[in-house]
Amino acid sequence: MxxxxxxxxxxxxxxxxxxxxxxxxxxxxxxxxxxxxxxxxxxxxxxxxxxxxxxxxxxxxxxxxxxxxxxxxxxxxxxxxxxxxxxxxxxxxxxxxxxxxxxxxxxxxxxxxxxxxxxxxxxxxxxxxxxxxxxxxxxxxxxxxxxxxxxxxxxxxxxxxxxxxxxxxxxxxxxxQVNQLTDDMKKEALGIVKGTLKDELDSYKVKDFNDTDADIRNGKGLQIKAGTPGYIQLVDFISMIEEAKKDDIMMRFEHTIGSYVFESTPLLTYWKKHEMKIDEDKYLAFFSVRKKQTEVQDIEFSINKLVEVAIRALGNYDPKTATTAIYQVSEVLVSISLVTDFSNYLADDENNLRLLLQKRDFNHYLYNGLGYIRHYAKDNVIVSTDILKALDLMAKSLNPRDYQSVWDFAIHTALGFENLFLFEQDSQQFYLALYNLATTTNNQKDYEKFLKKM
Incomplete structure (x- = not known):
């Protein structure tokens, strides 16, 4: 035994x-x-x-x-x-x-x-x-x-x-101490952003590629099932692209890193132009499916730890800790915006499409980062004002491509506060933060329209 x-x-x-x-x-x-x-x-x-x-x-x-x-x-x-x-x-x-x-x-x-x-x-x-x-x-x-x-x-x-x-x-x-705790978690998240989104995937991400297999992809592909229940912890993208090139196939990921899959859940769908048999076990070996989530490649899981700190702080009536976590999450989101173009196409060295990932844009990371905190802070004007200030600070460093995403998030945050201002100063600080964000993202006209609706 x-x-x-x-x-x-x-x-x-x-x-x-x-x-x-x-x-x-x-x-x-x-x-x-x-x-x-x-x-x-x-x-x-x-x-x-x-x-x-x-x-x-x-x-x-x-x-x-x-x-x-x-x-x-x-x-x-x-x-x-x-x-x-x-x-x-x-x-x-x-x-x-x-x-x-x-x-x-x-x-x-x-x-x-x-x-x-x-x-x-x-x-x-x-x-x-x-x-x-x-x-x-x-x-x-x-x-x-x-x-x-x-x-x-x-x-x-x-x-x-x-x-x-x-x-x-x-x-x-x-x-x-909260500052030390959240700073260490932020550094961990930034390391994953750099290691996964930038160093590992950026050289394979493309927007223009030789799309000679578009007709084949419109047909029904073959699926590779997980075989093991658990969380997708790790994927060897580079080896998978190299093997896909050798087998001359194109694959689509059905789930993302951090997703939970059952034994019968399809992990991959692939299309081939020939009748040769594909060794599916070879591609399964590029996945690590285990019982628990890890931070090795899972950016969202790493961000979620900071989000939980903020939510727990709100429940414990500790707004300062919540604000600290909000700014740390914001810094990670800025890094994500700057290091990737959010393309979900991965091509080989001959510019042929090999992997099609699940679409993830800045809106997705923004919602997973600050959306949950916003939900639990919906009755707290001061913390919500800090969220708007963090968004403004983010916008000053973001890729301009993501300005609209930040502005839309801020507008949806502000819509829930028409009748929740107990003091005039709360209202002044809240709308000042929203105005500063509108100025940073060049949305002054939308800001005026919003005020008229209010």
Whole structure:
């Protein structure tokens, strides 16, 4: 049974792509501590070899040499102390997890786990504990009476662990600050935008291509079903385009990354101009369908974590946190507008259409980013005014192509506030923000028409 579970566990990782494996390793809490444990064992072998085989304790002057009894006592105390501080640190991690889940969102816990600081701190504690424990086990009075390398190293590791513990408390407190939290999530989202929309797909996206297969696409295509239920986590677009070129076929994606599919759900529809059999399993291998969503390529999932922070803040009567999250979402939307032309056609190096993606324009990302927040802030004039201010700030940096989308979103936001202004200053600030946006997007005439309707 144990062999079966181990084999199943190993197969899970061997089937992952390099990108998926890197994300999985980064988001797991065990990988970095294992590396530190291995390093501590190497360090242990070096120090024990120095004391037991080369007699470093006997060669040192009496001031630096430590006898067997003192070394034994020192390692015994440090073993218990290091274990205590390690357990306390893990307990602190659980407290942070609980706070994150209740106050913000359970989906952002992975950000704390994948933090290099968190993983390194746990690695240092675990490695130090393993070092002092094994050192205690290998002490041998019959080989040598005095030690130097082992007690000195153990003492240094104890001091280093204490300094690391102080750092970790500061790190946990800093992570619970909203500005730090949302900024890290924003950077994660910006990285996905750059990695997926720009670096990976932009070189294949086209608007004009050799559309010699238009008649074929109008016919009924062949479908490739998912075969496994779950979320579409990752798609190897580049390899798929190369294989489609070799097989001389054109494909259409029926779903987007982040969509949930059933076992019988069609993932791809393809058209071919020949009677040769297509290896459909080959194309299924380019998809990663798992039980949960991840941020590897899923831009909307990454944005949604910021959206959840804003919505939770509105429910907790914390408008400042909501506003911070709104501006972070807006910055991600600006990046999306600037790095892509929203073409859903992917062509090969000969400009022949190979992949047809689901259509996603700026309206889609704008609604998924700020639409949900707008819905929950519909009775909060101050936060809604901040949404308009964020839209104006966005418009000053957006591709002019997306001005109209921002303006339409703002008008629909304003339509729900005819009778909700309790104070005149609320009304003034709200319409001032709307006017500034109209000026930025060159919609002054539409703004005047809107005021007349009101």
């Amino acid at each position: 144990k062999t079966y579970l181990l084999d199943k566990y190993l197969k899970k990782y061997t089937r992952m792509s390099e990108r998926e494996l890197a994300h999985q390793v980064k988001s797991n809490l065990w990988f970095t501590p294992v590396l530190y444990v291995l390093f501590s064992m190497i360090l242990l072998s070096v120090t024990l070899n120095g004391d037991l085989n080369y007699g470093m304790g006997n060669k040192m002057i009496s001031y630096f040499a430590v006898d067997y009894e003192l070394t034994l006592s020192l390692l015994s105390v440090l073993t218990a102390a290091t274990l205590t501080i390690t357990i306390f640190t893990f307990n602190l991690v659980l407290v942070v997890f609980t706070t994150f889940s209740g106050q913000f969102s359970p989906r952002i816990l992975k950000n704390f786990i994948s933090s290099k600081a968190t993983q390194r701190v746990l690695g240092i504690f675990t490695g130090s504990f393993i070092y002092v424990l094994l050192s205690l086990f290998f002490l041998n009075k019959r080989i040598t009476e005095y030690y130097f390398a082992v007690p000195i190293t153990a003492t240094f590791l104890a001091i280093f662990s204490m300094a690391t513990f102080i750092f970790f408390i500061n790190h946990a407190v800093a992570w619970l």
